[in-house]
Amino acid sequence: MGYSAEGDPELRRTWVSGPIVVGAGPSGVAVAACLADAGVSATVLEKSDSVASLWQHRTYDCLKLHLPKKFCELPLMGFPNEFPKYPSKEQFVAYMEAYAAFFAIHPRFGTEVLNAEFDSAVGGWRVRTRGEELVSRWLVVATGENVEPVMPETSTAVFDGRVIHTRDYKSGADFEGQKVLVVGCGNSGMEISLDLCRHNATPYMVVRNTVHVLPREMFGLSTFGVAMFLQRWLPLRVVDRFLLAVARQTLGDTDRLGLPRPKTGPIELKNVTGKTPVLDVGALAEIKSGNIKGGGCLFTKEGMAKAPFPDGWKGENGLYCVGFTKRGLLGTSSDALSIARDISLQWKEIRRSHNLYRNSPL
Numbered sequence: 001m002g003y004s005a006e007g008d009p010e011l012r013r014t015w016v017s018g019p020i021v022v023g024a025g026p027s028g029v030a031v032a033a034c035l036a037d038a039g040v041s042a043t044v045l046e047k048s049d050s051v052a053s054l055w056q057h058r059t060y061d062c063l064k065l066h067l068p069k070k071f072c073e074l075p076l077m078g079f080p081n082e083f084p085k086y087p088s089k090e091q092f093v094a095y096m097e098a099y100a101a102f103f104a105i106h107p108r109f110g111t112e113v114l115n116a117e118f119d120s121a122v123g124g125w126r127v128r129t130r131g132e133e134l135v136s137r138w139l140v141v142a143t144g145e146n147v148e149p150v151m152p153e154t155s156t157a158v159f160d161g162r163v164i165h166t167r168d169y170k171s172g173a174d175f176e177g178q179k180v181l182v183v184g185c186g187n188s189g190m191e192i193s194l195d196l197c198r199h200n201a202t203p204y205m206v207v208r209n210t211v212h213v214l215p216r217e218m219f220g221l222s223t224f225g226v227a228m229f230l231q232r233w234l235p236l237r238v239v240d241r242f243l244l245a246v247a248r249q250t251l252g253d254t255d256r257l258g259l260p261r262p263k264t265g266p267i268e269l270k271n272v273t274g275k276t277p278v279l280d281v282g283a284l285a286e287i288k289s290g291n292i293k294g295g296g297c298l299f300t301k302e303g304m305a306k307a308p309f310p311d312g313w314k315g316e317n318g319l320y321c322v323g324f325t326k327r328g329l330l331g332t333s334s335d336a337l338s339i340a341r342d343i344s345l346q347w348k349e350i351r352r353s354h355n356l357y358r359n360s361p362l
Ligand SMILES: Cc1cc2nc3c(=O)[nH]c(=O)nc-3n(C[C@H](O)[C@H](O)[C@H](O)COP(=O)(O)OP(=O)(O)OC[C@H]3O[C@@H](n4cnc5c(N)ncnc54)[C@H](O)[C@@H]3O)c2cc1C
Pocket: 022, 023, 024, 025, 026, 027, 028, 045, 046, 047, 048, 051, 052, 053, 054, 055, 059, 063, 064, 065, 066, 067, 071, 072, 111, 112, 113, 114, 142, 143, 144, 145, 146, 147
């Protein structure tokens, strides 16, 4: 039943008997399924054209779940048995579509919610879309944590190449043979850098802050699963110390690769700030072998060497620093020797090729 909303005669206002759910991602679909299971029919409003639109339209081709499927299934209906431990994005999307179909969830696609307000006079939520107002006693917001892209400002005066957000990145095949600056070293930045390497592009990564990199698995078990298991008996900080000890054994010292770790442990940081640790699926090996390169700044904002002692002395393009070790004159000695060794090797190489050239019969 439709009737005009006050103040806007064009707006059709409709009472819906069940709850309104905004968003048909995994969260919106899951809550609608649980409601359906309890005999409550929800109206699901989705601005995009499909369920799990983030996964369908805003993710790169090689994306897989980075936690095992048993930690990623929605209530009441698990993943098919034949799915691998880490389903691909296509499999995840197929699962989401089957899930929505099974619980007969038919979101209204192409319906963006512009505003929602509680109206005490009406005793319900007035939910505005383009051209319509829906009113319900219940409103469930399921619009996702990752929906709005954040782009740093870029100046075309400095760089006039292509600038894209990860949501529009599909495959390294589009960048073959090119140098690509990847800004950010979360799971997206790391996996995209790896994908670029695998397609013969040259990624450079900007790391402005600290980051926890953990192996995706330890002792044949998912790191996430191990962390969950240990948390049942041990305090979080002890679990974090254990994860970091294993990470150090298997991945080495990530600080030395220009990826300094936060002071707070990985799971504590996730719980407190929401910042997800990077679960390594191969990018670290490419950083170690120099196929993914660093953004190139020697110093932190505070003017200290970025890489901890004894590795902070060498930058890019012939840039070095000596005496920024927090180790006094001992640190200076170590830097001085390292720099002199490095430059003298290059010096000798240049002299050698120069002499070869001079003596060549051509
Ligand atoms: C690349 C990537 C990989 C991830 N991998 C994992 C993983 O392996 N394991 C794990 O546990 N978690 C993972 N996550 C985290 C999280 O599980 C996913 O982001 C998941 O998609 C979140 O589901 P959601 O429904 O809350 O949000 P979303 O999937 O973002 O869905 C929100 C929906 O709301 C719609 N919407 C937004 N605003 C409006 C509006 N105003 N009106 C109407 N509709 C609107 C959007 O179009 C979207 O379809 C990953 C996240 C990303 C980005």
